[in-house]
Amino acid sequence: MTQSSASDTPAVQLIGLGKHYGNFKALDNINLTVKRGEKIVVCGPSGSGKSTMIRCINRLEEHDDGRIVVLGTELDDDIGNIDEIRREVGMVFQHFNLFPHMTVLENCTLAPMRVRKMPRAEAEAIARRYLEKVRIPEQADKYPGQLSGGQQQRVAIARSLCMQPHIMLFDEPTSALDPEMISEVLDVMVTLAADGMTMICVTHEMGFARRVADRVIFMDRGEIVEDAPPETFFTAPRNERTKKFLSQILGH
Numbered sequence: 100m101t102q103s104s105a106s107d108t109p110a111v112q113l114i115g116l117g118k119h120y121g122n123f124k125a126l127d128n129i130n131l132t133v134k135r136g137e138k139i140v141v142c143g144p145s146g147s148g149k150s151t152m153i154r155c156i157n158r159l160e161e162h163d164d165g166r167i168v169v170l171g172t173e174l175d176d177d178i179g180n181i182d183e184i185r186r187e188v189g190m191v192f193q194h195f196n197l198f199p200h201m202t203v204l205e206n207c208t209l210a211p212m213r214v215r216k217m218p219r220a221e222a223e224a225i226a227r228r229y230l231e232k233v234r235i236p237e238q239a240d241k242y243p244g245q246l247s248g249g250q251q252q253r254v255a256i257a258r259s260l261c262m263q264p265h266i267m268l269f270d271e272p273t274s275a276l277d278p279e280m281i282s283e284v285l286d287v288m289v290t291l292a293a294d295g296m297t298m299i300c301v302t303h304e305m306g307f308a309r310r311v312a313d314r315v316i317f318m319d320r321g322e323i324v325e326d327a328p329p330e331t332f333f334t335a336p337r338n339e340r341t342k343k344f345l346s347q348i349l350g351h
């Protein structure tokens with residue numbers, strides 16, 4: 100799976116996706132196609148399956164039913180190339196998951212050197228470029244514990260970008276941050292979107308959704324109940340459950 104994959108192959112296809120824990124259906128017949136370069140915002144109440152869905156895309160969770168196709172490659176039980184897929188699919192979590200005993204630069208160069216076998220000088224040059232992009236080049240030699248939450252999350256984004264992925268998954272990247280740090284992380288995500296990155300973002304930052312999303316998806320009880328461009332999603336949602344959710348989070 101390389102950049103030579105046909106550019107019209109979708110970035111991600113979820114076809115009849117299902118995941119259950121015992122009798123409980125965490126995901127129930129999810130169908131979603133994400134085109135290359137598309138930006139998808141996923142929202143929904145707690146426990147509706149948002150994290151499970153995006154974690155299935157890079158196989159942090161295994162699905163039970165249906166199919167997942169990432170950049171033209173099917174993720175099935177026999178998949179031997181999961182590392183290859185994870186190289187193409189970056190993920191940023193709510194908690195930054197940086198290595199505390201490594202500097203910012205070392206956090207960013209570790210995977211490119213280990214997984215992509217990149218020489219140190221090249222990995223460091225790329226890392227510095229992405230630290231520039233997330234607007235903290237001056238923090239390269241610090242340790243995560245010396246940074247604010249917003250700065251740490253921007254390092255986590257830079258670290259993912261250093262693998263030069265085609266797709267970025269974000270799982271509530273701002274929900275563990277103090278309010279004053281949210282916008283610095285969202286601004287970086289906006290820049291990334293403008294660069295043409297394919298993004299699937301679980302977030303309740305509806306301002307970000309309006310600004311960046313091509314489509315907003317509302318999940319409830321393991322299902323996608325609404326999938327619409329922001330202009331429709333926010334003004335004329337079709338589903339009553341979406342309307343109720345929006346009135347709760349937007350306060351009207």
Ligand SMILES: Nc1ncnc2c1ncn2[C@@H]1O[C@H](COP(=O)(O)OP(=O)(O)OP(=O)(O)O)[C@@H](O)[C@H]1O
Binds near residue numbers: 147
């Ligand atoms: N390992 C597990 N074992 C049992 N149930 C699980 C497991 N992981 C997730 N679930 C359940 O699956 C459902 C979907 O969880 P998921 O984390 O995907 O929801 P979410 O929409 O991302 O929620 P939140 O917004 O709170 O993060 C939840 O009801 C959760 O309790």
